[in-house]
Amino acid sequence: MDNGQEVIQKFWRSRGSDATWLSGQRLFANINWIIPKVQQNTDVIMDIGAGSGELTMALALFLDFKKCHLLDINENLLNEAGKKIHFINPKAQIYCNAIDISDLKEFSTVDLCLCLGVIIYLLDDDILRKFLAKINCKQLFLRAPCTLKDEDEEICTYSEALQAKYAAKYRTVNNTVSIIEEFFAIKEYGRVFPDSIESKFGTKQYMFNCLPRG
Numbered sequence: 001m002d003n004g005q006e007v008i009q010k011f012w013r014s015r016g017s018d019a020t021w022l023s024g025q026r027l028f029a030n031i032n033w034i035i036p037k038v039q040q041n042t043d044v045i046m047d048i049g050a051g052s053g054e055l056t057m058a059l060a061l062f063l064d065f066k067k068c069h070l071l072d073i074n075e076n077l078l079n080e081a082g083k084k085i086h087f088i089n090p091k092a093q094i095y096c097n098a099i100d101i102s103d104l105k106e107f108s109t110v111d112l113c114l115c116l117g118v119i120i121y122l123l124d125d126d127i128l129r130k131f132l133a134k135i136n137c138k139q140l141f142l143r144a145p146c147t148l149k150d151e152d153e154e155i156c157t158y159s160e161a162l163q164a165k166y167a168a169k170y171r172t173v174n175n176t177v178s179i180i181e182e183f184f185a186i187k188e189y190g191r192v193f194p195d196s197i198e199s200k201f202g203t204k205q206y207m208f209n210c211l212p213r214g
């Protein structure tokens, strides 16, 4: 039996620099959801699982941040991301950190944090809880593909489409909400993509606008 978390590490570390390239309607839908809801003061931002940086780069067109922390398990993707963001906001200090979020190291305190399409790669709910507990920010946008089935769905299988072993955990919307709410107040949440651009797997992308508790 494969260890799903190891499958995830191997899969993402081995991807080329175009692995997460996000464009067209998907990029637009994310930005359209996030930008009107961003609060004041975004001097310091962090993107956890930044991939090749399209979303952070698009945000940089709207937000004039001074510092940007980019985190990802894949160093090639991070380098791409850093270059893109420097191109849009050359005055910002950019910190690229190749980390595995399941190692649960400390994060910098930031104003705005993005965590988009990443928590499905934390298979264990308790590790997800420990990860969320470490995020210290004034606002968090978290996006996750959720299953519409009655229970969470964990996959660990060879994908013909990706030509690699792949693993992920698709939590139900209710379970995702209840885990997030242990650490953040969810101001609003909802679907990000129209059906036409959703995954063929049947999951739906939900975005959560989260604020610190209290």
Ligand SMILES: C[S@@+](CC[C@H](N)C(=O)[O-])C[C@H]1O[C@@H](n2cnc3c(N)ncnc32)[C@H](O)[C@@H]1O
Residues within 6 Å of the ligand: 008, 012, 013, 020, 022, 048, 049, 050, 051, 052, 055, 071, 072, 073, 074, 077, 099, 100, 101, 102, 115, 116, 117, 118, 121
């Ligand atoms: C689906 S992509 C999302 C990229 C981008 N945030 C977006 O929304 O387009 C998932 C990203 O999470 C990263 N990732 C997966 N598992 C990770 C882990 N354990 N630690 C850190 N990054 C991880 C991958 O390398 C990849 O860049």
